[in-house]
Amino acid sequence: MATLSAAAATVDGTGSRTLHANSPDSKKIVGVFYKANQYASLNPEFVGCAEAALGIRDWLESKGHQYIVTDDKEGPNCELEKHIHDMHVLITTPFHPVYVTAEKIKKAKNLQLLLTAGVGSDHVDLKAAADAGITVVEISGSNAVSVAEDELMRILILVRNFLPGYRQVIDGDWNVAGIAHRAYDLEGKTVGIIGAGRIGKLLLQRLKPFNCNLLYHDRLTISPELEKETGAKFEEDLDVILPKCDVVVINTPLTEKTRGMFDKERIGKLKKGVLIVNNARAAIMDTQAVVDACSSGHIAGSYDNYPIR
Amino acid sequence: MATLSAAAATVDGTGSRTLHANSPDSKKIVGVFYKANQYASLNPEFVGCAEAALGIRDWLESKGHQYIVTDDKEGPNCELEKHIHDMHVLITTPFHPVYVTAEKIKKAKNLQLLLTAGVGSDHVDLKAAADAGITVVEISGSNAVSVAEDELMRILILVRNFLPGYRQVIDGDWNVAGIAHRAYDLEGKTVGIIGAGRIGKLLLQRLKPFNCNLLYHDRLTISPELEKETGAKFEEDLDVILPKCDVVVINTPLTEKTRGMFDKERIGKLKKGVLIVNNARAAIMDTQAVVDACSSGHIAGSYDNYPIR
Numbered sequence: 001m002a003t004l005s006a007a008a009a010t011v012d013g014t015g016s017r018t019l020h021a022n023s024p025d026s027k028k029i030v031g032v033f034y035k036a037n038q039y040a041s042l043n044p045e046f047v048g049c050a051e052a053a054l055g056i057r058d059w060l061e062s063k064g065h066q067y068i069v070t071d072d073k074e075g076p077n078c079e080l081e082k083h084i085h086d087m088h089v090l091i092t093t094p095f096h097p098v099y100v101t102a103e104k105i106k107k108a109k110n111l112q113l114l115l116t117a118g119v120g121s122d123h124v125d126l127k128a129a130a131d132a133g134i135t136v137v138e139i140s141g142s143n144a145v146s147v148a149e150d151e152l153m154r155i156l157i158l159v160r161n162f163l164p165g166y167r168q169v170i171d172g173d174w175n176v177a178g179i180a181h182r183a184y185d186l187e188g189k190t191v192g193i194i195g196a197g198r199i200g201k202l203l204l205q206r207l208k209p210f211n212c213n214l215l216y217h218d219r220l221t222i223s224p225e226l227e228k229e230t231g232a233k234f235e236e237d238l239d240v241i242l243p244k245c246d247v248v249v250i251n252t253p254l255t256e257k258t259r260g261m262f263d264k265e266r267i268g269k270l271k272k273g274v275l276i277v278n279n280a281r282a283a284i285m286d287t288q289a290v291v292d293a294c295s296s297g298h299i300a301g302s303y304d305n306y307p308i309r
Numbered sequence: 310m311a312t313l314s315a316a317a318a319t320v321d322g323t324g325s326r327t328l329h330a331n332s333p334d335s336k337k338i339v340g341v342f343y344k345a346n347q348y349a350s351l352n353p354e355f356v357g358c359a360e361a362a363l364g365i366r367d368w369l370e371s372k373g374h375q376y377i378v379t380d381d382k383e384g385p386n387c388e389l390e391k392h393i394h395d396m397h398v399l400i401t402t403p404f405h406p407v408y409v410t411a412e413k414i415k416k417a418k419n420l421q422l423l424l425t426a427g428v429g430s431d432h433v434d435l436k437a438a439a440d441a442g443i444t445v446v447e448i449s450g451s452n453a454v455s456v457a458e459d460e461l462m463r464i465l466i467l468v469r470n471f472l473p474g475y476r477q478v479i480d481g482d483w484n485v486a487g488i489a490h491r492a493y494d495l496e497g498k499t500v501g502i503i504g505a506g507r508i509g510k511l512l513l514q515r516l517k518p519f520n521c522n523l524l525y526h527d528r529l530t531i532s533p534e535l536e537k538e539t540g541a542k543f544e545e546d547l548d549v550i551l552p553k554c555d556v557v558v559i560n561t562p563l564t565e566k567t568r569g570m571f572d573k574e575r576i577g578k579l580k581k582g583v584l585i586v587n588n589a590r591a592a593i594m595d596t597q598a599v600v601d602a603c604s605s606g607h608i609a610g611s612y613d614n615y616p617i618r
Contacts, residue, residue, distance in 0.1 A: 035486070039486040040490075042490050042491070043491060046486075046490045095489075145496050149495055150465075153462060153469060156458060157462060176404045177355075181345060181352050185454055187458070209515045209517060
């Protein structure tokens with residue numbers, strides 16, 4: 001357990017790699033990833049699929065560990081189920097997650113480490129894992145640049161009304177007015193960042209040259225240096241920041257406190273015509289309330305993650 | 310003519326508005342814009358359509374001028390043709406341009422001012438206009454922020470491989486590998502700006518926080534201050550800059566020198582897998598050469614304007 005905890009810590013960048021088998025302490029490690037099929041071989045850097053298995057097979061096996069990799073994770077006869085009773089480590093991703101329920105944890109008598117090769121452990125019943133003494137680890141920060149870039153892209157796509165134009169090109173149409181009547185510059189708009197952690201801070205830096213009015217809300221303020229660099233202003237009260245924003249970007253983790261945070265009442269506090277980018281978990285939004293507000297025009301555009309659970 | 314030249318200068322921001330009728334010097338002004346139909350009334354700020362007519366009708370008429378507005382610009386019996394013989398001013402846009410040929414200029418005996426409500430006068434036979442003593446004016450810089458924002462959006466869309474994911478969502482598919490195997494971060498990529506004028510400079514500033522390797526090519530260098538601020542490096546030789554770039558952004562005006570600038574040979578000098586954003590005129594690219602290079606995979610993705618002429 002100590003060794004594994006150390007290993008868990010290392011992937012977070014806080015130490016050297018120490019996951020090794022003190023024979024006979026060979027570990028059974030199960031990795032669950034999506035299959036890439038024809039895409040697997042197109043890019044040697046594309047390691048997040050079942051075929052490439054994070055690129056760590058040789059290393060793990062050289063240390064004497066057993067490494068089982070599958071994409072088959074559902075139902076009583078799935079491949080995962082065959083190994084759940086004696087695996088020591090389970091590696092999974094947010095893109096093809098194993099939902100590690102209390103029931104699964106009960107079956108996994110040898111499980112010591114639950115590792116998310118990505119960010120977000122909301123697919124794990126954290127209380128049940130803690131009660132069973134299992135270390136749960138995610139690779140915090142590994143996606144921060146990607147998500148910040150993605151969010152700025154989505155802000156621009158919404159503000160500039162890109163997709164209707166794209167669809168016109170694909171369909172062979174040409175109706176400038178249908179796009180231009182609601183296409184804007186980002187410059188001068190008020191953008192509110194809900195959750196200014198690793199991702200939110202990178203987004204604020206990338207938004208800075210766009211000459212927006214930048215606001216943010218979090219439990220804690222960012223550093224005075226970053227406030228000065230980005231010009232972002234802190235707003236303690238979520239219900240005060242929301243009516244001010246032309247664009248709202250959501251960067252909070254999914255916890256019991258943030259689940260359904262954007263419900264009908266809170267969405268009602270948003271400015272009419274607001275644009276929303278939620279690159280956090282879908283369950284932070286009340287999906288039906290978002291759909292209703294999009295239908296009524298209260299929300300003019302919204303990017304959300306699929307509620308895949 | 311002096312009065313009209315002064316007026317032309319004013320829209321470029323260099324003076325006060327002086328277009329007025331020294332009765333009986335009332336001018337006949339023809340504006341040609343696309344019709345917005347149902348979209349015209351949805352946004353009071355949407356003035357670029359025939360219905361809103363740039364929002365200058367009251368002002369022009371209060372000064373004693375006649376203001377004819379139409380979208381009907383093609384063929385011998387079109388509305389434009391009815392006014393071509395006695396109009397003094399023609400206002401047109403790049404989105405629905407009147408192609409002002411030598412033939413049209415010959416007919417337009419009274420024409421004094423050709424005004425593009427936008428940027429780019431490549432729809433005008435400039436030599437014929439100059440020979441006829443007609444002032445040709447465009448609103449330089451009016452689109453600079455919009456285009457720079459749009460270019461950064463398109464860079465991110467290409468690098469992050471957004472559109473295949475969007476299409477999956479629309480089609481109800483879910484194949485992460487099909488997108489992820491060629492989705493990248495912009496961070497660390499080499500971006501080359503071909504043409505660092507008003508737009509290119511704004512784009513360099515907006516790219517700065519993305520931590521790219523920024524290169525640019527132009528006839529002139531940007532200021533040392535802006536080079537320092539953005540970290541962009543000048544490259545005098547187009548054929549030297551091209552093989553270095555993961556992303557190429559084209560911001561040059563269309564002139565006889567730049568027409569077909571990206572031909573088969575020059576495209577062959579680009580890095581394999583390059584991404585191209587051309588928000589300048591389509592004719593800068595050899596369309597067939599771009600299509601061929603996209604088919605072969607030499608160009609991995611390209612945004613271009615429609616060759617509408």
